[in-house]
Amino acid sequence: MYKVIRQMTQLKLQAPLLTSAPAASAANLLAFPQQTTTTQNVHTAATGGLCAKWNKNNHGPRKWLEYNKTVHPPQETNEEPRKAYLCHMRSNIKYSPDKMWYIAAFVRGMSVDEALKQLNFVLKKGATDVKETILEAQQMAVERHNVEYKSNLWIAESFVGKGRVFKGMRRHARGRFGRVEYKHCHYFLRLEEGEPPQHYYMPEPQTPQQQYEHWVEQMRSRKVINSL
Numbered sequence: 649m650y651k652v653i654r655q656m657t658q659l660k661l662q663a664p665l666l667t668s669a670p671a672a673s674a675a676n677l678l679a680f681p682q683q684t685t686t687t688q689n690v691h692t693a694a695t696g697g698l699c700a701k702w703n704k705n706n707h708g709p710r711k712w713l714e715y716n717k718t719v720h721p722p723q724e725t726n727e728e729p730r731k732a733y734l735c736h737m738r739s740n741i742k743y744s745p746d747k748m749w750y751i752a753a754f755v756r757g758m759s760v761d762e763a764l765k766q767l768n769f770v771l772k773k774g775a776t777d778v779k780e781t782i783l784e785a786q787q788m789a790v791e792r793h794n795v796e797y798k799s800n801l802w803i804a805e806s807f808v809g810k811g812r813v814f815k816g817m818r819r820h821a822r823g824r825f826g827r828v829e830y831k832h833c834h835y836f837l838r839l840e841e842g843e844p845p846q847h848y849y850m851p852e853p854q855t856p857q858q859q860y861e862h863w864v865e866q867m868r869s870r871k872v873i874n875s876l
Contacts, residue, residue, distance in 0.1 A: 709809065732794060733840045734792075734793050737834060737837065738781045741832060743777065743832070752835065755806055758802065763782060777835060786839065789801060800842065803839060804840040807836050810833060810834075811833045812832045
C-alpha cells in the first residue's frame with residue numbers, strides 16, 4: 649500500500665515539471681516548427697457517442713440499411729402504386745436499450761409531424777436521439793427516395809437493439825469495489841409514405857360487449873379431453 653502511495657506522489661511531482669515549461673517565443677516556433685506541441689483529447693467523440701479508438705472495428709448492424717437497396721419488379725397498370733419507404737438507424741447511442749424501448753414504442757404508428765411534436769415534450773435523454781434520427785430519415789426520403797411531400801410520411805417501424813456494453817469498477821467503502829455497466833443501444837426506424845393507419849396494433853378493435861361475446865363463444869366451444 650505504501651509503495652502505491654509513493655508512486656502516486658512521484659507522478660504528481662513530475663506532472664508540474666511537464667506543464668510548467670516556458671512558452672516558446674515566435675522566433676523559436678519559426679525555427680523549429682516540429683517542436684510545437686498540441687493538446688489532444690485521448691477519447692475523441694465518435695459517431696453514436698462511442699470513442700473512435702474503442703469502436704474502430706465495430707460499425708454496428710448493417711443489414712437494416714441494405715433494405716434501401718432493394719429493387720422491386722415493375723408493377724402492372726391496374727395495381728395500386730407501391731408506397732415509398734426508407735430504413736434508417738443510429739448505432740451505439742449512449743443510452744440503455746430498456747429505457748429507449750419506451751420512446752421507440754411511443755412514436756410507433758404516428759405521422760412524422762405528430763411524432764416530432766410529441767417528442768418535444770418527452771423529458772428523456774433518448775428522445776433527442778430519436779428526434780434527430782427521424783429528421784435525418786425525413787430529409788433522406790425527400791432527397792434520395794423521391795418522396796414529394798416530407799409531411800406525407802408515417803413511422804411504420806420503430807424498435808431498439810442492444811449495443812456494446814463496457815464494464816467498469818465503482819469504488820465503495822472499506823476498500824471494496826462494485827461492477828458498473830455502461831450500456832449502448834441501436835435505434836432502427838422505417839418511414840413509409842402515406843397516411844398512418846387509424847389503428848396500428850389492432851385492425852378492428854372490439855368493444856367490451858364484443859370481447860365478452862367472443863369469450864363466451866370460446867368457452868362454450870371447449871371440449872373435454874377423453875370424454876363422451
